[in-house]
Amino acid sequence: MPETETSIHPRKLEITHAAVTCFLEHGYHQTGVRDIAKQAGISLGNLYNHFKGKDAVLAFIAELEGEELSGFIELLANPDEPRAALEQFIDQYAAYTARPENALLGVEILTEALRNPDIAKVFGANRSRLIDALVSCLNKGTKTGIFVPYDDPRAVACVVLDALEGVGLRGLSTSKPSEHAIRSIRSLIINGLEA
Amino acid sequence: MPETETSIHPRKLEITHAAVTCFLEHGYHQTGVRDIAKQAGISLGNLYNHFKGKDAVLAFIAELEGEELSGFIELLANPDEPRAALEQFIDQYAAYTARPENALLGVEILTEALRNPDIAKVFGANRSRLIDALVSCLNKGTKTGIFVPYDDPRAVACVVLDALEGVGLRGLSTSKPSEHAIRSIRSLIINGLEA
Amino acid sequence: MPETETSIHPRKLEITHAAVTCFLEHGYHQTGVRDIAKQAGISLGNLYNHFKGKDAVLAFIAELEGEELSGFIELLANPDEPRAALEQFIDQYAAYTARPENALLGVEILTEALRNPDIAKVFGANRSRLIDALVSCLNKGTKTGIFVPYDDPRAVACVVLDALEGVGLRGLSTSKPSEHAIRSIRSLIINGLEA
Amino acid sequence: MPETETSIHPRKLEITHAAVTCFLEHGYHQTGVRDIAKQAGISLGNLYNHFKGKDAVLAFIAELEGEELSGFIELLANPDEPRAALEQFIDQYAAYTARPENALLGVEILTEALRNPDIAKVFGANRSRLIDALVSCLNKGTKTGIFVPYDDPRAVACVVLDALEGVGLRGLSTSKPSEHAIRSIRSLIINGLEA
DNA sequence: TATGAATGAGAGTTCATTCAT
């Protein structure tokens, strides 16, 4: 619940943005705390007035990313037309992950979450919210008969997310926006889900 | 046959296995060259008689991983029954990526490839071979009329790989083998592809 | 005034003195950064808060040495009596180079300057100032008719410096102050220059 | 007495030449034993069949340099005309030290001799032979009345050598052959010595 | 004689973090 903080010091956000810039350019482990401080234009010691340590910066970034997911979740949460909602989600989430900053940060956070419990906690919470919303959308679609019933809707939701995020990751190396790719995924998924 | 060396010094393989163990347990960046040497039971300096540096160890691991893909590629290359071949590939590749060692190493190599050209080269070559084979299978299926035609078969191939690898990655956090997940993916994909 | 920094951190000077001690005793390449830090009584990492690296320490020493030359340069710059000025310079500069610390550091800096551009820059600047001053003194002497005219006064200046510095270097091995040597040089030079 | 060796293995000379090449290019301390072996086209271990260690290679180079001095020494040893012999020596020795390889190696050996007794022994022996010869030439000149008497002929000899070697060293940085310089030195010295 | 794997100490440098000011 990052929103419960009474107010976020503007300096904290500056540091966060500086860190994002560094992490994107050089990666989390290749970025030093000094680099972040320099990029933020503050002293090294002052960074520790706003963050407990390097980990905390990444965790905070993950928190902020989590807030960006709210739009997607609302979209999926209680859709009148599950199929339309799903299609819209696919397009928008694909666009989201296609932005290199999101794809790169995503994989940094993912890999760090594998071994760092603090990061894992935030990352897992974000993921759960998104998957829950997606599952609820799929279930509604199944209930209204427009989607085939699956024995593990959560697995399907994961596949959808993995595929979409994979596009973003792939785009990093190939450096092409891959309009085709997104369309193909949407077709594949919708095709595969439709009753 | 990426390994053109006439013979590989057994010590080189020992070091490689030690490195794999370390990378799996602590990650690439969290593993020191000393850790690898200690795990391999050799002196630090001797490691540099077999590898140019830490990067080279990871690159060599990626090379060896590439060789493990040959089985999958043969499976897909010129299938009599594309649908059966695809299903078989999905099951086997899902089983492959479901093994934590493969999933973990895969993501380490992937993220390192994003910024390290030496790793990117090997990683990209491996990926290309697999995608090419998958595309050829899809194309054959389309030609024989059992798959719907897609305007970007390569994108579809990527989706399939991303989804399967996503399962492996997901399994690392949830630590359950996820039989369901694989079945769901197979259904989704096959369902989505069938004419 | 090569030192444009508004103020030099006292620790930086402490490190410099420690480095001088080490370089004199063991030579530049045989001295480790750890040795310098230990001699200075500070931690290893802190040294890098004051110097960019080992090279920078030597470069700074060379800078400080350059400042010590100012006295000699003033002596030579615009002498009323070139011959007296030259004799005085010879005696004083011989005494300067006869001090082992100056001779030893000088040769360390010289040899390092041969391959390290950063050192070469500082070293070259120092040398130029001294030679320029010497040349101006010789020229004045020639103009006033007390020195023979030379077609390359700069070459003569170099010879004088080389000879004087050679005494200092020689004294390191023979470990005798060599009063004789200096007197011989002065005679030789003055004798050779007089009209 | 390097000549007493019954015979020098040709490989030993190859290694020596390789070492000279390396030392000239990167300096003694910056050259690794591996570099020498690679340059010589032999294995690392084999180098140690011919030399006790890295020091021994430099010491052997110094020995060979000593042999090259024989010509100069004969020239000076018992001259019929000391003045002509001295002039000839100045020109030839200047030409010798003007060759970068000799100047560079000379300063490498000199600085190493300051702290390494093994090198100092060889270097000192070479120097003594040359100075002795020069002194004997000067003394003969003084005796025959063509040179002024000096109270320390050995010091004068040192000045001459220092000046000539200084030219070579100076030429390394300025990279001009400095015909002028040599002429100036000869004039200065001869001028200064003549009765 | 010749090889190159093996050693481990040591190289220079960066690290995340703390703390007095």
Add this chain to the structure above:
DNA sequence: TATGAATGAACTCTCATTCAT
């Protein structure tokens, strides 16, 4: 809040040398 000096462990990598083959 803000500073940057201070810490020392850790980093990757190179060193001269030895030794079994």
